[in-house]
Amino acid sequence: ANVFTQSYINSFGKACMGGWTAYSKVDQFLMLPAQSIALSSTTFVGQNLGIGQVERTKKGARIALALSVGFSVLIMIPILLFPGPIVSFFNGDPEVIDYGILMLRWITPFYLAFCFNQIYAGVLRGSGDSTGPTVIMLLSFVVFRQIYMFLISRAMPGAVVPIIMGYPIGWAL
Numbered sequence: 001a002n003v004f005t006q007s008y009i010n011s012f013g014k015a016c017m018g019g020w021t022a023y024s025k026v027d028q029f030l031m032l033p034a035q036s037i038a039l040s041s042t043t044f045v046g047q048n049l050g051i052g053q054v055e056r057t058k059k060g061a062r063i064a065l066a067l068s069v070g071f072s073v074l075i076m077i078p079i080l081l082f083p084g085p086i087v088s089f090f091n092g093d094p095e096v097i098d099y100g101i102l103m104l105r106w107i108t109p110f111y112l113a114f115c116f117n118q119i120y121a122g123v124l125r126g127s128g129d130s131t132g133p134t135v136i137m138l139l140s141f142v143v144f145r146q147i148y149m150f151l152i153s154r155a156m157p158g159a160v161v162p163i164i165m166g167y168p169i170g171w172a173l
Helices: 002-010 014-050 054-081 083-088 094-126 131-155 160-164 166-172
Strands: none
Touching: 002 014, 002 131, 002 160, 014 054, 014 083, 014 094, 054 083, 054 094, 083 094, 094 131, 094 160, 094 166, 131 160, 131 166, 160 166
16 A cells, blocks of 8 residues: 555655655654554453453553553654754755655644554454454555545645545544
């Protein structure tokens, strides 16, 4: 799915590709808290449900979500306040920096939706339901996103923001 997404980004030229690459580097830092805490919540939920501690499991899921959101917000603040210097760390071209700033400003706030997505998927996996999160993520991250990008690229050719919003819309979905 990311290869197809990259092809849409590539259609906007080298500067946009450079901005996307810089954004992608920062993206890894933004995803890390949610993914790490979701992974640990999977184990926590599995162990606690295994010994019948349902209330502790629910409390742990709430705490995992709060931690994920909290750490993500802490990372988001400097990214939203200083996107230019952050992007320029990866590329000094002014046009690349402009695209990177645009992408960071539009997508970064939606990492809160990513937190919910990841934590609840981890909790479901820990409860023994790996099929549900797999189907949901395949449908929202792959199928929906590709249909959305195909349609939006035809409806709004030359508009990069609607294309890049395919990521956060998929997370929220």
